[in-house]
Amino acid sequence: MWSLKSWQGRFLPHSGSDRLRSYAGWCNAVEGNTTFYATPSRETVATWAEQTPADFRFVLKLPREITHSHRLADVSGLPEFLRAIEPLGDRTHALWVQLPGSFGPGDLPVLSRFLRGLPGHLRYAVEVRDPAFFHDPHRLEEVLAGVGAEWVPFDTTEFFRTPPTSDAERDAWMKKPRMPLRTVALTDQPIVRYLGRDAVDRTVGGWQRWVPVVAGWLREGRSPTVFVHTPDNADAPALCRRFHDEVRALVPELEPLPVSPDPSSLPEAEGPPTLF
Known part of the structure; x- marks a missing residue:
C-alpha cells in the first residue's frame, strides 16, 4: 500500500x-x-x-x-x-x-x-x-x-469504542473486524496492525498502550513492525512517523526513520498511476 x-x-x-x-x-x-x-x-x-x-x-x-x-x-x-x-x-x-x-x-x-x-x-x-x-x-x-x-494482532478497539462520525468511518465500521486486544509477541519480529479514527487525537490516544509495549519489545532485542491505519489513511505516513518518534523517546538507541522528502520537491504528474 x-x-x-x-x-x-x-x-x-x-x-x-x-x-x-x-x-x-x-x-x-x-x-x-x-x-x-x-x-x-x-x-x-x-x-x-x-x-x-x-x-x-x-x-x-x-x-x-x-x-x-x-x-x-x-x-x-x-x-x-x-x-x-x-x-x-x-x-x-x-x-x-x-x-x-x-x-x-x-x-x-x-x-x-x-x-x-x-x-x-x-x-x-x-x-x-x-x-x-x-x-x-x-x-x-x-x-x-x-x-x-x-x-x-489487528487492534480495532479504539475505532469501535464510539460510533462513526464520517463516511470513511461508517464504511470502515461495516468492513473492519471487531477484534479483542492482544499485545503478546511470539517471535523476535512481532507485527502489529492498528486502526485509529479520523481525529488525530483519537488515533494518537488509542495507540498509547502500544508505545510502551513496542519499546519493551525493542529492549528485549526484538525487531517489531507497526502499521498505523485510519479509516481513510490520508495521514497515515505522518502518523507512522509520529508513533515511531514516541517509541524512540523511550528507546533513544532506536534508529531514526529516513529523512522524509520535501513535498514541494515532488514532481508533477507524468502519466496514469500503476501498481502492476
Whole structure:
C-alpha cells in the first residue's frame, strides 16, 4: 500500500513511476495488500526492490485464492507467487497469512499442515479474525510456535469504542473486524496492525498502550513492525512517523526513520498511476 490518491503531492509524487521510492523516504515498511488480489510479475517486483533500500520491509499478503477461496487446502498457486517475489530477497520481511472470519479454531489442523508445508527460508505471520481464537489462545500459539510464525494482532478497539462520525468511518465500521486486544509477541519480529479514527487525537490516544509495549519489545532485542491505519489513511505516513518518534523517546538507541522528502520537491504528474 503506497499509492493512495490522497498522498499524492503530500507524501508521494503525482507520477506513478516512483511512488514507492518516495514512500520509502517516509516509512521503512509496507503492507503488501495488493498481492492479496493479484500476483505481480517478477519484473514488477524487481522494480519494488530497486526502489527500496536493502533493509526495507515488505509484509506481503498471500493471495486470497489460497487463504479465502481454498482456505489453505489448495496451494497450487503458491509456487507462482513465491517465484514472483524472489527479487525482493531479504526485503520480504514476512508472508502475511490473513484468514477469513469463518476460519475458526476447528480449522487449526488445516493451518498447521499448511504452515508446516511452507518453505523454511521465509518467515510467516498469521492474522485470524474469529474472536474464538482470542478466548483460548494457547492452541493457536502452539501451532504458530511450532513453525516460528507470528500472530498478527489487528487492534480495532479504539475505532469501535464510539460510533462513526464520517463516511470513511461508517464504511470502515461495516468492513473492519471487531477484534479483542492482544499485545503478546511470539517471535523476535512481532507485527502489529492498528486502526485509529479520523481525529488525530483519537488515533494518537488509542495507540498509547502500544508505545510502551513496542519499546519493551525493542529492549528485549526484538525487531517489531507497526502499521498505523485510519479509516481513510490520508495521514497515515505522518502518523507512522509520529508513533515511531514516541517509541524512540523511550528507546533513544532506536534508529531514526529516513529523512522524509520535501513535498514541494515532488514532481508533477507524468502519466496514469500503476501498481502492476
